Amino acid sequence: MNAVEVVTTGRVAVITLDVPGERVNTLSMAVATELLAAIDGAGTDAGIDAIVLVSGKADGFIAGADVKELAAMQTRPADAGRFRDLAAEGQRMMNRVAALPKPLVVGIHGACLGGGLELALAARYRIASDAASTKLGLPEVQLGLIPGAGGCQRLPRLVGLRAALDMILVGRSLGAGRARGIGLVDEVIPAAIVRDVAVKAAARLAEGWRPPARRSTGALSLLLDRNPLGRAVVLALAGRTVRARTGGHYPAPAAALAAIRTGLRHGMADGLAREAELFGALAAGDVSRHLIGLFLANNALKKDPGVPLDAGLARRVDRLGIVGAGFMGASIAGLAALQAGSDVRLRDTDPQRVARGVRTARGVLDEALKRQRLDRWEHHRRVALLSGTTDDSGFASRDLVIEAVFEDLGVKRTVIADLERATNAGCVIASNTSTLPIARLQEGAVRPQRIVGMHFFSPVERMPLLEVIRGPETTDGTAATAVRFGQRLGKTVILVRDAPGFWVNRILAPYLNEAGWLLDEGVPIERIDRAMTRFGFPVGPMALLDEVGLDVAGKASQVLHEALGDRLAPAPAVARLLAAGRLGRKSSRGFYTYRDGRRRGVDRAVYEVAGVKGRNGLDERAIQRRLLLALLNEAARALSEGVVASARDGDVGAVFGFGFPPFLGGPLRHIDDLGAGAVAAELERLAAAYGPRFAPAEALRAAGPGLDR
Ligand code: NAD
Numbered sequence: 001m002n003a004v005e006v007v008t009t010g011r012v013a014v015i016t017l018d019v020p021g022e023r024v025n026t027l028s029m030a031v032a033t034e035l036l037a038a039i040d041g042a043g044t045d046a047g048i049d050a051i052v053l054v055s056g057k058a059d060g061f062i063a064g065a066d067v068k069e070l071a072a073m074q075t076r077p078a079d080a081g082r083f084r085d086l087a088a089e090g091q092r093m094m095n096r097v098a099a100l101p102k103p104l105v106v107g108i109h110g111a112c113l114g115g116g117l118e119l120a121l122a123a124r125y126r127i128a129s130d131a132a133s134t135k136l137g138l139p140e141v142q143l144g145l146i147p148g149a150g151g152c153q154r155l156p157r158l159v160g161l162r163a164a165l166d167m168i169l170v171g172r173s174l175g176a177g178r179a180r181g182i183g184l185v186d187e188v189i190p191a192a193i194v195r196d197v198a199v200k201a202a203a204r205l206a207e208g209w210r211p212p213a214r215r216s217t218g219a220l221s222l223l224l225d226r227n228p229l230g231r232a233v234v235l236a237l238a239g240r241t242v243r244a245r246t247g248g249h250y251p252a253p254a255a256a257l258a259a260i261r262t263g264l265r266h267g268m269a270d271g272l273a274r275e276a277e278l279f280g281a282l283a284a285g286d287v288s289r290h291l292i293g294l295f296l297a298n299n300a301l302k303k304d305p306g307v308p309l310d311a312g313l314a315r316r317v318d319r320l321g322i323v324g325a326g327f328m329g330a331s332i333a334g335l336a337a338l339q340a341g342s343d344v345r346l347r348d349t350d351p352q353r354v355a356r357g358v359r360t361a362r363g364v365l366d367e368a369l370k371r372q373r374l375d376r377w378e379h380h381r382r383v384a385l386l387s388g389t390t391d392d393s394g395f396a397s398r399d400l401v402i403e404a405v406f407e408d409l410g411v412k413r414t415v416i417a418d419l420e421r422a423t424n425a426g427c428v429i430a431s432n433t434s435t436l437p438i439a440r441l442q443e444g445a446v447r448p449q450r451i452v453g454m455h456f457f458s459p460v461e462r463m464p465l466l467e468v469i470r471g472p473e474t475t476d477g478t479a480a481t482a483v484r485f486g487q488r489l490g491k492t493v494i495l496v497r498d499a500p501g502f503w504v505n506r507i508l509a510p511y512l513n514e515a516g517w518l519l520d521e522g523v524p525i526e527r528i529d530r531a532m533t534r535f536g537f538p539v540g541p542m543a544l545l546d547e548v549g550l551d552v553a554g555k556a557s558q559v560l561h562e563a564l565g566d567r568l569a570p571a572p573a574v575a576r577l578l579a580a581g582r583l584g585r586k587s588s589r590g591f592y593t594y595r596d597g598r599r600r601g602v603d604r605a606v607y608e609v610a611g612v613k614g615r616n617g618l619d620e621r622a623i624q625r626r627l628l629l630a631l632l633n634e635a636a637r638a639l640s641e642g643v644v645a646s647a648r649d650g651d652v653g654a655v656f657g658f659g660f661p662p663f664l665g666g667p668l669r670h671i672d673d674l675g676a677g678a679v680a681a682e683l684e685r686l687a688a689a690y691g692p693r694f695a696p697a698e699a700l701r702a703a704g705p706g707l708d709r
Contacts (some may be wrong), residue, residue: 003031004038011049012202013042018056025055026064027115036093043100050202054195059133061108062116071296074289084280090149091272097122105203107198109191112136115491121154127198128176129191137173141252144288148279152259153253153271159183160225165238169253186211206291209681235261249536249663252282252633285388291666297648298492306495306645307479321401323347323415326434329404331460334364337382344386345394355386361386364461371437392422404432420446428481430454435559438471438498448473452482455502465656466491471498487585492656494649500563503644504657509560509568510630515541516571522616525591525602536661546590550578567693573610581611633697635667640699
């Protein structure tokens with residue numbers, strides 16, 4: 001490979017890293033070896049006094065280690081020793097860099113993450129561009145790992161313990177300005193001059209120049225970062241936060257703390273040894289394998305969503321139309337202006353609703369301004385992209401129109417018929433329906449091939465998943481247009497079949513139903529929710545029903561019950577609540593009470609409405625097994641029916657759609673881990689105890705060792 005180029009200017013060697021054929025630089029073993037050889041070569045060259053390292057990529061420094069290489073190692077039987085040796089090898093490389101007799105200056109423009117930042121930390125001087133794309137961080141914990149090439153040692157030494165923990169324990173990355181503020185970089189300058197300034201700094205350092213101190217040494221820093229007692233306090237507090245946040249499911253943050261603690265107490269050498277040891281154990285473990293699997297699946301899905309994405313096929317959406325400026329429509333409008341910079345025309349039935357919708361959409365932009373994701377000028381420009389109407393005006397030029405009107409077949413059909421008249425022949429018409437078959441919306445349409453489902457999840461700005469649903473007539477071009485636009489909105493997009501409940505609601509329904517059956521048996525609401533949050537779900541099923549709305553969930557549940565039979569019959573307790581007018585958060589009354597928009601305790605009155613006592617002390621594990629197995633069973637069944645094209649898509653959909661615990665890798669991965677046969681056997685036991693709704697899916701009985709991997 002030829003990833004490295006060295007040119008000499010005066011007595012400074014400038015090393016440019018540019019991994020051929022890749023969009024970003026990553027440190028595979030081969031690239032790291034080549035880079036180190038170049039640094040070593042310059043280090044021993046008598047004609048060279050100083051070294052500069054920059055990237056040849058237009059917008060990226062080094063994005064980290066090569067995750068694919070690591071993942072390939074993880075498919076072999078777990079062996080912590082091999083991964084420990086890998087980390088130790090990385091550490092040796094960084095140690096060599098840190099011990100160079102000549103100054104090494106890095107010029108950072110774009111992402112400088114993981115191993116890339118560990119390398120920069122080993123350098124003498126760091127210069128960063130002020131571009132928005134410049135990000136510095138150690139995101140390893142997000143992949144279930146810790147920085148293993150010295151990052152847990154060098155970062156706290158450079159920026160202080162508190163700032164280092166802030167970055168390492170959650171994998172947060174910083175822009176150049178903040179990085180300068182904590183002393184992580186020495187200079188921040190425009191991208192165009194990074195290389196030149198780096199060369200000058202290198203030459204000056206070689207002449208003995210001593211750069212000014214990097215960070216302030218205020219009283220707090222002296223107290224908490226510099227003395228052992230202060231550091232012990234900081235570490236103990238961080239340990240407590242980590243335990244609370246990970247719920248015992250994610251071992252990496254605690255491991256990072258341990259590696260940092262050892263280094264601060266016993267010195268660099270011991271710290272590095274511990275860091276390598278812990279990296280090895282984590283990399284050989286299931287959590288990291290699952291998180292890396294999801295990361296790679298998500299990346300693969302971007303390139304290969306199941307429909308070709310070439311420009312010839314997908315229509316570029318510069319002008320978006322939205323019909324129905326309600327809860328969903330207005331948020332989608334705001335997101336489109338924010339993320340895609342599309343011109344957005346919102347239509348509703350009366351001017352007040354239009355105005356309210358435009359206001360909500362604008363709110364999405366205001367929030368981005370507040371969070372400094374947009375500057376004033378960009379905010380202004382994007383607000384001007386939003387317009388509203390009560391008629392067809394402006395719709396003739398739309399590339400894509402998303403309808404988000406009431407969930408009613410008749411209303412949606414009328415709207416679609418209107419749109420077919422008002423838009424051009426190439427315009428794609430998407431429905432945000434959550435329950436109606438796309439086939440029914442295509443019936444009677446003039447251009448059914450241009451109709452597709454785009455199922456967003458609420459809250460639209462925050463939920464990362466979008467399901468794109470192909471009806472029987474939907475062409476590749478139409479599906480590709482919807483997928484590409486979804487990706488531009490920043491969504492992870494899965495392509496799903498036009499089957500009842502699509503993917504997410506389909507597999508969620510038996511899980512939520514089962515929670516209803518537990519309530520029917522008198523299991524207390526908080527007991528059910530606590531069992532599932534402890535299991536690793538972000539919220540419990542009852543709280544989730546409150547969020548979604550009991551009416552919305554009830555309707556989806558009814559559709560699935562009708563389509564798929566008694567296996568999906570909802571529990572009577574939940575129906576009684578709905579009949580009593582409890583809609584969940586939006587009516588401030590559901591399973592929980594709400595005040596000022598915030599969830600308070602369980603509403604005791606619910607038990608009476610539901611007609612149960614709420615005193616069943618069923619143990620936590622039994623609750624978890626029933627809910628989880630109901631979900632796994634349906635996931636296996638839906639996969640075998642081709643609702644999603646692969647287990648990869650199904651797992652990504654479940655994790656990003658409703659927060660299936662990421663550390664398990666997704667429901668289908670979890671079935672593989674447990675063994676399909678074992679899952680089927682447990683379902684048989686549950687079926688004997690609770691009824692035929694638990695009868696195992698044929699796919700599980702027949703699967704043998706795995707599903708479709
Ligand atoms: P909503 O009631 O908040 O908004 C619907 C809007 O459509 C209203 O403003 C209404 O005036 C407008 N409308 C109705 N008929 C119209 C017509 N003929 N022309 C123009 N405008 C018309 O509803 P919502 O919650 O935003 O749901 C909209 C769609 O999104 C539904 O299909 C729903 O199933 C789907 N959806 C909702 C959620 C959710 O969590 N609420 C999630 C995913 C999908």
